[in-house]
Amino acid sequence: MTNPNAKTAALPYNRSRQAREAETMLDHITDDFDDNPPSMAYFYDLFRRAYCRGESIEREGVRVGTTCIHAPEELIYAFGATPVRLCNGSYHYDQIGADFMPAKSCSLVKATLGMLSSENAIPKTGKLDLIVNPTTCDQKKKASAMMAGMGHSVYELELPPAKESEQARVYWQRSVREFAVRLRQLTGKKLTRKNLMAAMAKTSRAQVAFRTLHNFRRKAPSLILGKDVFLVTNAYFFDDIDRWTDAVERLNAELAQREKDGFCAAQKKAPRILFTGSPPVFPNLKLPLVIEQSGGVVVADETCSANRMLYDMTSVDEWLLNNMVDSLADKYLKPCTCPIFPNNDDRIRRLLDLAKSFAVDGVVYQTFAGCQVYEMEQRSVAEALNKAGIVMLAVETDYSPDDLGQLTTRIEAFLESIKTRKRKAT
Amino acid sequence: MNFDPIMGRMTHRFAPVLLLVSLASGPVTALEGGCVLWISDTSPMRAEGAPARRGGGMGGMPMGGGMHSGPPMKRLWLLSGTDPQKAAFARGDADASVETLLVTPSKPEGESVPPPGEGHRGLVFEMPAQGFYRVYVTTRTLQERMLNLNVAKAEVGNFGHDGDEEEHDRAMTAPRALENAAIEIVRERQPKEGPFSQVRSGTEQSFIVLRKGLPVPDARVRFVSHQGWSKEVTSDGQGRARFQVVRDYFPPWGEFQKRFKATYLVIAEFDATEAGNHKDQPYTSVRYQATLSGSYYPSPEDYRSYAWGLGVGLLAALLSGVATYLYRRRRLRPFQEVRLDEKA
Amino acid sequence: MKRLKDAIDGVDLNRFRIWFQLAMFVLLVYGGYLAINLGNHLPMFACGFNQEGRGGICYLMPLQHQLARPWPQLFGMASLGVLTGFGIFWLWFIFLNKGWCGYVCPLGTIQDWITALRRRLGVRYARYTQDQFRHLSRVKYVLLALMILIPLGIGGGWFSRDMGTPFCLICPARMVLPLFTGDLSHLTVDFSSKTAVAMTVLGMLITGLFLTGAFVKKRFFCFFCPMSALHYLISRPALLKLRKDGDKCTRCGDCYRACDMEIKAIADDVKNADIMADDCILCLKCVAACPEPGALKATFATITIFESTEAGFIKRCQKGIGLDQPKR
Known part of the structure; x- marks a missing residue:
């Protein structure tokens, strides 16, 4: 690990260790399962091009990187810029990022820093004109200065430390308005009612497509596997939003057909798992993949790389510019179930509701080693779930593939216990 | 003709020039103050200037308002005199023949009732149904060879606010004159008049003189206001006489009462050459005389001001509007100072 | 039905x-x-x-x-x-x-x-x-x-x-x-x-x-x-009611945004089922603005007459943003 960049420079990218990491994961996702939906081909291909072959998926115009779901993408679109979500799941970058962060830090933050420090970051989304770093957890906050040190221009979007109070809400609305002013400086364009409306329509359409997909997952037996859905939502990080929505709509059409045909994507008695905790980001789909390889099926999730990112929709009462921006601000703060906030009631209620409405048998709670907030919430979540009669497995892991064997054993045991319980119940 | 004591007193009391002119235009005739009989719903024993009722109810509404059981009662007094404020109880005249007729909503042809009792007891009757009640007191006296025929009439409405529309409509369309009344005055209704309408000072009011249901042209019709100001005109071809109900209520501001109930009196007269016998005494001519009294109230225009109302309202709207505008322009309230402008 | x-x-x-x-x-x-x-x-x-x-x-x-x-x-x-x-x-x-x-x-x-x-x-x-x-x-x-x-x-x-x-x-x-x-x-x-x-x-x-x-x-x-x-003061026995299922609420605040009377409890209160506040005018805009199926509803004599649904929310929300015909 002297200079990883030198190594990639020597080898063509597609033969690098980094590309192999992505390729192995993608091969598992596609080849270990029968009956992948044909319309998933778009996403498999997208990841293969971006992560395995290192192809450029750059887009025109101003590019704004975001390190968290709290950065309002509608505003970025409204200014004619393109948002790129920077949260990274690569073990390769995790290792590079270890130079910046203490050893016991979150893999996701390390990997993101690692990627940002690389010359030819994968996926190749082009040079970033601005990085928006919402002040969420400590590790992300402190990453700001490091990103700036790497030569990026960083904007700290100030998120209040709590979200319940009216004060916090008003504070956050101001932050978002100021962010709009910053974007105006960056792009030199005006924010108008019309272009914000168009931007919101774009996101809304994507959200509607996501919600449709989300609802298909309620069906038992399952129509689609969780590993595919994680791939779909991961693609939202960097794919063109309209193209992404088209692809999801095609997938939805196929799922509708599957439903009509009575198709089963997993065994009828496969334990239905709700996935929560630290976000799985490609290529780190290790844990969801293990669950589904072991005979479970991830039917729902409560993570900021999927559900939390796309589920909550904006409502506007009066379509006037300031109102629309305030409405957006509300959407990005009020329903957020991120554990950085003092109260975790909303997250527990959300989990219980998902568990109930998706007929979930068990919950898998992933915590990245070093992500303190998720670790701290684990106890209360487990208690609440157990009270509701839902078993939960807490898994602490990171991006390294070393614990794969141990994870597989634990997941298999967990799924087996669920099956036993179900058998006894019937 | 003769000096009229009422007119004489009137001229010195009279402040507004406007009315002087209009009154001067009327021909002055002789009406002996003492022998005009009319019916009032206010006892002359009452203090002057009493408002309609302390309960704030409308004029013409039954008394009591639930204080006693049974149908509402109405009490009327037969007065004599031409000044509404100075008239006294009519004294019984041994020579006179008096007939009293009560017309109720259920008996449109009328029924005879005993004549009003002596003095203070007045004429009391029950008003069991909703509608208008009319009382006719016909007095015949012989003066030398002339018969004085006086019909004093009163119209009283009995309506409750909870009465249904149909009853009100029926009352408003019921006939208002008697076909066999020797003479009578009918107050013509204002357009859009309802059972609770009141006559306001300042309005134009017309009266029709009828004899056996037929209009009487060229009768002398006199209108006497609460303060005794009067005007006389001659009825036109349709028996109609028009008057302006003059404003004659000018108290100091502190004593002004917007529900001040004033009484007007209308007297119509004409002579006819008719021969006949009254109580076995022959007569060669008849002087027909009809009276009708009613009440009127200060017009809202006398005490309401649009200028002030609109002024105050607009001022409040304007001030609060400007205040809001300035506040929005200049405020630097924390968290609100950043505003986005589509054009900037 | x-x-x-x-x-x-x-x-x-x-x-x-x-x-x-x-x-x-x-x-x-x-x-x-x-x-x-x-x-x-x-x-x-x-x-x-x-x-x-x-x-x-x-x-x-x-x-x-x-x-x-x-x-x-x-x-x-x-x-x-x-x-x-x-x-x-x-x-x-x-x-x-x-x-x-x-x-x-x-x-x-x-x-x-x-x-x-x-x-x-x-x-x-x-x-x-x-x-x-x-x-x-x-x-x-x-x-x-x-x-x-x-x-x-x-x-x-x-x-x-x-x-x-x-x-x-x-x-x-x-x-x-x-x-x-x-x-x-x-x-x-x-x-x-x-x-x-x-x-x-x-x-x-x-x-x-x-x-x-x-x-x-x-x-x-x-x-x-x-x-x-x-x-x-006399609303307890009323027939038309505004009800909330707190379990389904994500507290996204969409209802609060729509509320003409600025009633914050409509978004934040997840405990009370009978959610009508004293300032409420029961315009039901909150129900219309709620994207969570069944989280808010209007009931008449305990029969649900108008309920928040995802499809309804999207339909109403789309109008303002020109999404009437989603692109294929």
Whole structure:
């Protein structure tokens, strides 16, 4: 690990260790399962091009990187810029990022820093004109200065430390308005009612497509596997939003057909798992993949790389510019179930509701080693779930593939216990 | 003709020039103050200037308002005199023949009732149904060879606010004159008049003189206001006489009462050459005389001001509007100072 | 049945309300010309001073009249009348609960029209801070108390009769609603006595404030309405109810954004099922703005009549953002 960049420079990218990491994961996702939906081909291909072959998926115009779901993408679109979500799941970058962060830090933050420090970051989304770093957890906050040190221009979007109070809400609305002013400086364009409306329509359409997909997952037996859905939502990080929505709509059409045909994507008695905790980001789909390889099926999730990112929709009462921006601000703060906030009631209620409405048998709670907030919430979540009669497995892991064997054993045991319980119940 | 004591007193009391002119235009005739009989719903024993009722109810509404059981009662007094404020109880005249007729909503042809009792007891009757009640007191006296025929009439409405529309409509369309009344005055209704309408000072009011249901042209019709100001005109071809109900209520501001109930009196007269016998005494001519009294109230225009109302309202709207505008322009309230402008 | 339910849940509530309110406005402000009379115990501001056009009368007017009777009468025979009057009012009320405010009240409708005008002009609306909200929210109870105590005082002989129907004298409906039938006579100051001057000047001041207030603040007057306070005090047995399933709520605040009355509890309270607050006008905009299926609903005698659904939310939300025909 002297200079990883030198190594990639020597080898063509597609033969690098980094590309192999992505390729192995993608091969598992596609080849270990029968009956992948044909319309998933778009996403498999997208990841293969971006992560395995290192192809450029750059887009025109101003590019704004975001390190968290709290950065309002509608505003970025409204200014004619393109948002790129920077949260990274690569073990390769995790290792590079270890130079910046203490050893016991979150893999996701390390990997993101690692990627940002690389010359030819994968996926190749082009040079970033601005990085928006919402002040969420400590590790992300402190990453700001490091990103700036790497030569990026960083904007700290100030998120209040709590979200319940009216004060916090008003504070956050101001932050978002100021962010709009910053974007105006960056792009030199005006924010108008019309272009914000168009931007919101774009996101809304994507959200509607996501919600449709989300609802298909309620069906038992399952129509689609969780590993595919994680791939779909991961693609939202960097794919063109309209193209992404088209692809999801095609997938939805196929799922509708599957439903009509009575198709089963997993065994009828496969334990239905709700996935929560630290976000799985490609290529780190290790844990969801293990669950589904072991005979479970991830039917729902409560993570900021999927559900939390796309589920909550904006409502506007009066379509006037300031109102629309305030409405957006509300959407990005009020329903957020991120554990950085003092109260975790909303997250527990959300989990219980998902568990109930998706007929979930068990919950898998992933915590990245070093992500303190998720670790701290684990106890209360487990208690609440157990009270509701839902078993939960807490898994602490990171991006390294070393614990794969141990994870597989634990997941298999967990799924087996669920099956036993179900058998006894019937 | 003769000096009229009422007119004489009137001229010195009279402040507004406007009315002087209009009154001067009327021909002055002789009406002996003492022998005009009319019916009032206010006892002359009452203090002057009493408002309609302390309960704030409308004029013409039954008394009591639930204080006693049974149908509402109405009490009327037969007065004599031409000044509404100075008239006294009519004294019984041994020579006179008096007939009293009560017309109720259920008996449109009328029924005879005993004549009003002596003095203070007045004429009391029950008003069991909703509608208008009319009382006719016909007095015949012989003066030398002339018969004085006086019909004093009163119209009283009995309506409750909870009465249904149909009853009100029926009352408003019921006939208002008697076909066999020797003479009578009918107050013509204002357009859009309802059972609770009141006559306001300042309005134009017309009266029709009828004899056996037929209009009487060229009768002398006199209108006497609460303060005794009067005007006389001659009825036109349709028996109609028009008057302006003059404003004659000018108290100091502190004593002004917007529900001040004033009484007007209308007297119509004409002579006819008719021969006949009254109580076995022959007569060669008849002087027909009809009276009708009613009440009127200060017009809202006398005490309401649009200028002030609109002024105050607009001022409040304007001030609060400007205040809001300035506040929005200049405020630097924390968290609100950043505003986005589509054009900037 | 399911299709009917979907159609209702997917309704464009704002448009439905505009037409319904218009129909109710015509009924109550011009109904008198068509010989419509719904009586004088209506639980909203169908102003009785609109002499000609009124299709019914706001209960507050006869109530204040009745309470101003002399005490021996009021606490004697007339008490029966007061109680039956209240009973009729209550029967009207429990039928729609505060829906009278959000759907029927002509003064509320006028405020919504003024709001629509403001929106057209692109002027943003004002909001209270939570502190202002808390304090101002009490005003309506004070007005309700005064509205009952002053007429009682008149009956007892302490106040001038010119204070009769004290709330009507300062209620903007008295000035505004008769205007719609061409009656301008209430835009005046009454100089007949000192009390009358004071009350009518106050009335005109409030009318002026009402016009500005309604322009910058949604449903400005409803916040201070004593009828609203009276409603809330007797709302428990009402048939129309606003209910919330806190388990399904994500506290996204979409309902709070839509709320004309700025009721924060609608978004934050996940414990109470009966969620109607004292300022609520039961316009059900919150239900329409809720994306979580079944989280908010309107029930009539425990039967759900309008429920938040995802499809309904998307349909209503899309209208504003031109998503009517999703691209294929």
